[in-house]
Structure formats: structure tokens, C-alpha cells
Amino acid sequence: MIGRLLIRLLDAQDGWARPLGDAVNRVLVAVFRPIRPIKDLLNGTWLGHPLHPAITDVPIGAFFVALVLDVAGVARGAFLAVVVAQLAFFASVVTGLADYSDADGRTRTRATVHGLLMLVGGALTAASLLLRIGNDATGGLPLILLGIGFLVIVAAAYAGGDLVFVFGNMVSRHAFRGSGTKWIRLETADGVEPDALPELVPARAKLGINMLVLVREGATIHALHDTCAHAAGSLSDGKVADGCLECPVHGARYRLRDGHVVRGPALYDQPAYEVRRGESGWEARRVG
């Protein structure tokens, strides 16, 4: 099966891609850390959807259009399509780097292969664009470079698709969690009553099969799911800051009162719960 062959081929790149990815990641973290609001913009936190895959369709589609127009002998149209594709390609690279900076483990390794292939494809198509400037002919070397570049970009897109569909990168960790309105018995980790928890100190609690994080703020008990929607960090190991719970892994922040994401790289809200003291003890249920 061709899928297995491609996966074996991609897996075979791990030896060089892992150290390269780790080195690039250190640089990207240093670049993006001081400019978090810009990084949130690039991640797509404001959109509630990853921005990178929303943009990548543009260059791939425009490169394909350029190929068709070039083969059809429409030189100006092919030139314009390559220009549009190359600009959108640049935007894809920038948004992709923002996502890449938070990728860990095998996701990072596969993202390294994806990114490097994209850069090779992008260089080939850029060379094709340069050869088209002031040249009204079609076919020849610009077409060959565009064709090869396009094929490399498609291969890179395959590896990029794996990041989402195989590794679950930038996918909500709560995508398949049902809401449910039943009150369920709540058990704190050390048996401490929720209203006796130290103020503004996250504490883990069990709610049926789910782990929650509780934060007492005065008489109010805030409760969110413990698993960070971004990449499954444990929020109970995080800290409270500005009315939010901050994930210890990549620093996403969720509003304590309703789980709304206020800082990336998370894109999705965190499931929130309401807590009450019932007749037989403390209980909680999902809100919304």
C-alpha cells in the first residue's frame, strides 16, 4: 500500500530531522518568546482556528493554476499566478514557523521534514519566478522549475497533513468530549474540601473519568478540565495569572471563570465546569 511506503520513507528521515528540529526549535523559541501577541496572531488564536492551514491552500492552488496557464501558453497569467503563490507561500512559512516553535517530540521531527521540503519547493518556484521577470515566453526552464517545485511542495504538504491527522498537532484535545449536564461526584486529590483549598493555587480533582483542575478564588470554586486543549499539558501544574490559568508547557492562558482562551498557542477554549456542594458531597458538571 502506497501509504505505508510513504510513512516508512518519512520515518526514515528521523535520524537527521530530530537534531535539526531541536536546533531550529531553540532559535524559534528565542525569536517568538518576546513577541507573544504577534505569535498568537500567527497561530490563529484570534480566529479560533489554526491560521497556517487556512493560508496554505492559496499557494498550492495558485502554483497549480500557474502550471496550467504556462502549459496553455498564457505567459502573463502564469506570471501573475506565480507572484500570488509566492507571496502566499511566504505567509504560509511565517505562520508555519509559529506553530513549529511549539511542536514537541515526533511532531517536531516530522514538522522539520515538512518544513525543509517546503523550503526546497519554495526555492525552486522562486527561481522560476525570477526567470519569468521580463520574459514573456512560456515553457522551458521556468516551467520545469515550477513543475518540480510544485511536486516537492505537494510531497511536503503530505508530510504536513500527517502532523494533523497522525500526530494531532493543533487539534483540540477535547474534540470528542461530550458535554453532559449530569452532576457527578467530585473528589479532590488529597481529599481536601474544595472550599478549603489554598486560594489561587491549582489543585487536581477527579470527576468520573475526567481530571479537573480546581482553583478557589474567595468563595468561588473555578473548575476547568485538567488537560490543556493545545497539547495535553496538565493545567494543575500551571499557575494563576491575571484571572487565568496558565499552562506550564507552552504558556497558553484560559480564563478561570469560563475556560475561554485568552493567550495562545491554544486555539480552543478549555471545557469549564460548575461546582456545588450537593446533599452527598461536592459535585460538578460541564458548563455549556
Ligand code: FES
Ligand atoms: S500544552 Fe501547549 S499550551 Fe498547554
